[in-house]
Amino acid sequence: MTDTPNVLWIMADQLRFDYLSCYGHPHLHTPHIDALAKRGVQFDHAYVQSPVCGPSRMSAYTGRYVRSHGSTWNGMPLRIGEPTLGDHLREAGARAVLVGKTHMIADKEGMAWLGIDPESEIGVHRSECGFEPFERDDGLHPDSARQNWSAYDDYLLAHGYDSDNPWEDFANSGVDETGELLSAWLLKNSRLPANVPEEHSETAYMTDRAMEFMEDAMQDGRPWMCHLSYIKPHWPYIVPAPYHDMYNETHIVDPIRSDAERKTDHPLMGAYLDARVCRSFSRDHVREHVIPAYMGLIKQLDDNLGRLFAWMDEKGLSENTIIAFTSDHGDYMGDHWMGDKDFYHDMAVKVPLIIADPRPAADATRGTVSDALVEMIDLAPTIMNALGCTPKPHIIEGRDLTPILHDRAGFSRQYVISEHDYHWSEMAASLGVSQEDAHTTMIFDGRWKYIICEGFAPVLFDLQNDPNELNDLGRSDGPEHVEARARMDAALLRWATRHHTRVTATPSVLARQKTAAKDGILIGFWDEEEYLSATGQAFGDLAPSGKR
Numbered sequence: 001m002t003d004t005p006n007v008l009w010i011m012a013d014q015l016r017f018d019y020l021s022c023y024g025h026p027h028l029h030t031p032h033i034d035a036l037a038k039r040g041v042q043f044d045h046a047y048v049q050s051p052v053c054g055p056s057r058m059s060a061y062t063g064r065y066v067r068s069h070g071s072t073w074n075g076m077p078l079r080i081g082e083p084t085l086g087d088h089l090r091e092a093g094a095r096a097v098l099v100g101k102t103h104m105i106a107d108k109e110g111m112a113w114l115g116i117d118p119e120s121e122i123g124v125h126r127s128e129c130g131f132e133p134f135e136r137d138d139g140l141h142p143d144s145a146r147q148n149w150s151a152y153d154d155y156l157l158a159h160g161y162d163s164d165n166p167w168e169d170f171a172n173s174g175v176d177e178t179g180e181l182l183s184a185w186l187l188k189n190s191r192l193p194a195n196v197p198e199e200h201s202e203t204a205y206m207t208d209r210a211m212e213f214m215e216d217a218m219q220d221g222r223p224w225m226c227h228l229s230y231i232k233p234h235w236p237y238i239v240p241a242p243y244h245d246m247y248n249e250t251h252i253v254d255p256i257r258s259d260a261e262r263k264t265d266h267p268l269m270g271a272y273l274d275a276r277v278c279r280s281f282s283r284d285h286v287r288e289h290v291i292p293a294y295m296g297l298i299k300q301l302d303d304n305l306g307r308l309f310a311w312m313d314e315k316g317l318s319e320n321t322i323i324a325f326t327s328d329h330g331d332y333m334g335d336h337w338m339g340d341k342d343f344y345h346d347m348a349v350k351v352p353l354i355i356a357d358p359r360p361a362a363d364a365t366r367g368t369v370s371d372a373l374v375e376m377i378d379l380a381p382t383i384m385n386a387l388g389c390t391p392k393p394h395i396i397e398g399r400d401l402t403p404i405l406h407d408r409a410g411f412s413r414q415y416v417i418s419e420h421d422y423h424w425s426e427m428a429a430s431l432g433v434s435q436e437d438a439h440t441t442m443i444f445d446g447r448w449k450y451i452i453c454e455g456f457a458p459v460l461f462d463l464q465n466d467p468n469e470l471n472d473l474g475r476s477d478g479p480e481h482v483e484a485r486a487r488m489d490a491a492l493l494r495w496a497t498r499h500h501t502r503v504t505a506t507p508s509v510l511a512r513q514k515t516a517a518k519d520g521i522l523i524g525f526w527d528e529e530e531y532l533s534a535t536g537q538a539f540g541d542l543a544p545s546g547k548r
């Protein structure tokens with residue numbers, strides 16, 4: 001084993017933490033992900049920095065909060081000056097390679113402003129969130145101007161799947177008993193088998209591409225971090241045979257929801273419940289169609305990971321590759337009368353996180369479960385540490401998880417933060433909330449989950465006494481609740497007012513600020529003696545460095 005390990009960072013899109021057997025699902029058995037957990041540490045309290053893909057991922061890739069990187073919702077370009085994990089790794093001589101989805105939108109204006117050609121090496125890095133794009137595919141290719149032809153479409157064509165939109169007609173459609181092609185954009189078609197065999201599906205294709213990258217990397221010899229970023233189990237919910245009918249109504253766990261929640265008088269929560277996707281997933285019929293497909297997609301992912309891990313074992317890669325497995329946010333699936341994601345109940349904002357580090361230093365923690373409060377932004381500094389990057393605390397806001405992996409003190413976090421910008425949504429439209437005001441922020445300290453909703457009352461859950469988050473205490477007069485809200489407000493204020501964007505304050509820049517007097521910049525000194533005692537050098541010894 002060489003000193004520098006490689007890192008395989010696997011992300012599944014929209015995977016809830018509790019739809020894996022190692023996280024307790026009673027019917028969905030995911031033995032390969034479970035086996036990874038046995039080789040590493042399973043984090044039971046890992047939170048994303050936004051309950052929606054784009055901002056959550058920009059936080060993951062920059063190691064910074066949403067308020068810091070500024071890309072607050074899908075489609076918002078990540079500004080040109082935001083350094084990413086890929087940039088830091090490259091600086092340390094490692095490759096940072098993308099296979100799959102990032103949801104990154106390039107800051108074209110910023111590039112034009114700085115005269116950067118988007119096709120140049122720098123332009124590609126800036127457009128691809130700092131990654132070297134071995135394969136980039138964000139996965140949604142509808143029949144519209146947003147089709148966005150992909151390499152996967154070319155692959156389908158090359159395998160005989162002929163169409164103007166191979167993704168839509170094969171990967172994203174099912175065929176009913178009469179032979180009719182039916183699109184998975186409509187939830188009613190979720191239980192049909194996808195019109196593509198498993199081995200040519202998106203999940204299998206991306207797994208193959210990761211293997212191709214690793215073959216390439218073995219020739220190349222440089223250490224690497226590969227972000228294998230699966231598009232599924234994100235909607236549209238459809239899965240190839242045999243996964244489409246592995247699960248049925250008997251495997252669906254009861255929804256977590258109460259009648260009181262449905263009668264909420266909180267305007268924002270009421271507007272969520274009125275949104276189409278929430279009304280849809282509140283219907284048992286919809287859950288009965290979608291959840292078996294969602295479970296099938298996860299089972300298929302697990303099988304593909306089994307294939308990948310066996311291949312890595314065979315190639316001798318496992319012994320020198322740290323594997324992290326996680327997702328970018330969850331999916332309500334009808335819990336709390338909600339669908340999709342976009343709010344902060346655990347099934348939306350808490351994600352699975354497993355890190356298996358093959359180095360002997362991690363032997364003591366194999367198969368353990370950590371209940372530390374961790375944030376998705378903690379992965380970037382953990383990966384930087386593994387690949388030998390200098391820590392950059394002036395840029396990276398996450399905290400290195402290596403102490404937890406290596407069973408030593410050194411990691412601590414008192415609360416996690418997540419943010420959401422709902423300016424785009426049915427909720428903002430129905431409430432008439434302006435784009436500027438349409439934002440919410442969550443802070444969770446392991447017991448109290450407090451959500452400030454600009455313009456509305458806050459929401460508060462006590463997860464110690466109400467682990468299912470059914471009882472909103474945001475307006476409760478109970479002294480303990482009033483006190484908890486005040487404490488969380490104060491913590492949020494401290495967090496909001498600390499440095500978030502002082503990214504040019506490198507240690508050398510900061511050190512220079514302290515040497516003004518020694519460098520002859522004298523503010524308030526009375527005489528030579530005072531100068532000597534303050535700086536240890538004689539005023540008379542100050543000398544010009546001359547024209548350089």
Ligand SMILES: O=[N+]([O-])c1ccc(OS(=O)(=O)O)cc1
Pocket residue numbers: 014052053054074103140234
């Ligand atoms: O509006 N969209 O284009 C859109 C919305 C949500 C979405 O899901 S996410 O998980 O990628 O945020 C993808 C695309």
